Amino acid sequence: MSSAPSVLVIDDEEIIRETFEALLGSAGYDVRVAETGRDGLDLLAQGSFDVVLLDIGLTDISGLDVLEDIRRLDDELPVIMVTAKSTIENAIAATRRGAFHFIGKPFQNDELLIVLHNALERRRLVKENRELRTRLRSDSHRLDEIIGGSSKMREVYDLISRAAPSRTTVLIQGESGTGKELAARALHRHSARSDRAFVTVNSGNLPPDLLESNLFGHVKGAFTGAVYPKKGMFDLADKGSIFFDEIGNVPLETQAKLLRVIQERDFMRLGGMETIKVDVRIIAATNVDLRQMMEEGKFREDLFYRLHVISIQLPPLRDRKDDVPLLVHHFLEKYGEENKKGPLELTPDALDLLTEYDWPGNVRELENVIERAVVLSPGNAIGVEMIPDHVRKAPNFQMPQFIVPPEGISFKDVITDFEKRLIESTLEAAGGVQKRAAELLHIKPTTLNEMIKRYEIRPRRKRSGNGNGGDAAAAVEPQVPAESAAGAVPPAVVFDEK
Numbered sequence: 080m081s082s083a084p085s086v087l088v089i090d091d092e093e094i095i096r097e098t099f100e101a102l103l104g105s106a107g108y109d110v111r112v113a114e115t116g117r118d119g120l121d122l123l124a125q126g127s128f129d130v131v132l133l134d135i136g137l138t139d140i141s142g143l144d145v146l147e148d149i150r151r152l153d154d155e156l157p158v159i160m161v162t163a164k165s166t167i168e169n170a171i172a173a174t175r176r177g178a179f180h181f182i183g184k185p186f187q188n189d190e191l192l193i194v195l196h197n198a199l200e201r202r203r204l205v206k207e208n209r210e211l212r213t214r215l216r217s218d219s220h221r222l223d224e225i226i227g228g229s230s231k232m233r234e235v236y237d238l239i240s241r242a243a244p245s246r247t248t249v250l251i252q253g254e255s256g257t258g259k260e261l262a263a264r265a266l267h268r269h270s271a272r273s274d275r276a277f278v279t280v281n282s283g284n285l286p287p288d289l290l291e292s293n294l295f296g297h298v299k300g301a302f303t304g305a306v307y308p309k310k311g312m313f314d315l316a317d318k319g320s321i322f323f324d325e326i327g328n329v330p331l332e333t334q335a336k337l338l339r340v341i342q343e344r345d346f347m348r349l350g351g352m353e354t355i356k357v358d359v360r361i362i363a364a365t366n367v368d369l370r371q372m373m374e375e376g377k378f379r380e381d382l383f384y385r386l387h388v389i390s391i392q393l394p395p396l397r398d399r400k401d402d403v404p405l406l407v408h409h410f411l412e413k414y415g416e417e418n419k420k421g422p423l424e425l426t427p428d429a430l431d432l433l434t435e436y437d438w439p440g441n442v443r444e445l446e447n448v449i450e451r452a453v454v455l456s457p458g459n460a461i462g463v464e465m466i467p468d469h470v471r472k473a474p475n476f477q478m479p480q481f482i483v484p485p486e487g488i489s490f491k492d493v494i495t496d497f498e499k500r501l502i503e504s505t506l507e508a509a510g511g512v513q514k515r516a517a518e519l520l521h522i523k524p525t526t527l528n529e530m531i532k533r534y535e536i537r538p539r540r541k542r543s544g545n546g547n548g549g550d551a552a553a554a555v556e557p558q559v560p561a562e563s564a565a566g567a568v569p570p571a572v573v574f575d576e577k
C-alpha cells in the first residue's frame with residue numbers, strides 16, 4: 080500500500096498553517112505543521128517527509144537558514160519557499176540555496192497543488208535515478224554489456240555463466256534486437272578462450288561457394304580467380320569462438336560441413352584434400368523457428384540437435400518491461416557521454432510512454448529512440464515531445480462493456496456510478512488538480528467541483544512511484560465503490576492523461 084505523501088509546513092502564522100492543513104489534507108496529503116524553524120528541524124530529524132513548505136520570514140531563525148539546515152539533513156528533500164515578500168532577491172537567494180520552488184502569499188490553491196505535485200515527481204525521479212545508477216553497477220542487473228535485472232534476464236545470465244566454460248555448442252534464440260550478439264560475446268568472454276579470437280560470421284545471402292571459401296579457406300586454383308591459397312574464418316577462430324549470426328541463413332550444403340566441424344573437429348579447404356584440425360567453440364543465433372525450417376526440409380535435423388545442446392532464449396522486451404527504466408538510464412548515460420551532454424533524464428510522462436509501448440524491435444528500437452532523443456533534446460530533461468509519434472500513440476479511452484443482468488438494472492444508478500468513477504480516474508490522471516481534471520473532461524471547474532461534492536468524492540493522488548518506473552495504467556485504475564452497480568459496469572474505466 081502506498082501511503083499518502085507527507086508534507087511538513089513550517090510557518091509562524093497560525094492562519095497560514097491552518098489554511099495549508101485544510102487544503103492539503105483534503106487533497107490527500109498527510110500534513111504536519113511547525114511554528115518555528117527549530118520545531119520544524121526537530122520534526123524533520125525525527126520523521127520522514129516527502130516535501131517541505133517553508134516560510135521565509137520565521138520568528139526564530141531565518142527561513143533561508145532553515146533551508147540550509149534542511150539541505151544538510153537531506154539533500155534531496157524538495158523545499159518550497161513561501162513568503163509574503165515575494166521579491167526577486169528572495170527568490171534568487173532561495174533557489175541558490177537549493178529551494179525547489181518559490182510561492183508568494185497570497186497564492187492560488189491550484190498553483191500550490193501543481194507545485195507540490197511537481198516537487199513530489201521530482202523527488203521520485205531523483206530517487207529512482209539514484210537507485211538505477213546503483214543497480215546498473217550491480218552484477219545482478221547486468222552481464223558485461225547486457226543490461227537487465229528482471230528475473231528472465233537473470234536466468235539468462237545464470238545460463239551464460241554456467242555454459243561459458245565448456246566447449247559445448249550453444250544456440251541463442253530470440254527476436255531481432257533482443258541482444259543475441261551480446262549474449263554470444265558474453266559466452267566467449269567468460270570462457271577460457273576469452274583471450275583468443277571471437278569471429279562473427281554473417282552468412283547473409285552469400286552463395287554457398289563464397290560462404291564456404293570464407294569459412295574454410297581455399298587452395299590455389301580451387302575456382303577461377305583463386306590465384307593464391309587463402310585461410311578461412313575457422314583458422315582465424317582456432318582456440319577461440321566462432322559466432323554464426325543467423326544460422327538459419329546457412330545453405331543446406333554448408334550445413335553438412337558445419338556438422339562435420341562440430342563432430343570431427345576438422346575441415347577441408349575448398350578444393351583441398353587435406354583435413355585440418357581445429358579447436359573452435361561454435362555459438363549460433365537465430366530469430367527464426369529452426370524447428371519449422373527443419374520440418375520444411377530447409378534445416379538439417381542432425382545439425383539442429385548438435386546446436387541445440389544448450390539453448391538460450393532471450394526474452395522480448397515486452398515480456399520484461401520492468402527493465403525499461405534501467406535500459407533507458409543506461410542508454411542516456413551512453414549517448415549523453417557520446418554527445419558530450421550533461422546528466423540527462425527522462426520526464427516521468429516520457430518514461431511512462433516508453434514503459435507502455437510494446438517494442439516490436441526490442442532493445443535495439445529502444446536504444447535508437449533514446450539516441451535520437453539525446454541528440455535532438457535541447458535541455459537535460461527529455462520530455463514526451465522527444466519521443467517519436469508511433470511510440471507515443473495515446474492510449475484510447477476505453478468504454479466498458481455493459482452486461483445487463485437478467486433482472487434489469489437501475490439506469491440512474493449505473494449513470495451515477497459511471498460519472499463518479501470517470502471523475503475519480505480523471506482526478507488521478509490530473510494529479511488531484513481539479514482545474515486540470517475539468518480541462519481533461521471539457522467541463523467547467525465549477526461543474527466538476529459541484530459533482531465532486533454531490534458524489535462525495537475524496538480525491539486520491541496519483542502515486543506511480545513503485546520503485547521501478549511505475550505503471551500508469553494501474554495507477555489510474557479507479558477503485559470500485561462499495562455501492563457499485565454490480566454486474567452492470569466492469570471494474571476498469573481506464574482513462575489516461577496522455
Ligand SMILES: Nc1ncnc2c1ncn2[C@@H]1O[C@H](COP(=O)(O)OP(=O)(O)OP(=O)(O)O)[C@@H](O)[C@H]1O
Nearest residue numbers: 224225226254255256257258259260261366442443
Ligand atoms: N540487454 C541489452 N542491454 C543493452 N543493450 C542491448 C541489450 N540487448 C540489445 N542491446 C543493444 O541492441 C542492439 C541489438 O542487439 P544485438 O545485435 O545483440 O541483437 P540481436 O538479437 O543480435 O538482433 P538481430 O536478430 O537483429 O541481429 C545492440 O546495439 C545492442 O547493444
Ligand SMILES: [Mg+2]
Nearest residue numbers: 256259260324
Ligand atoms: Mg544480431
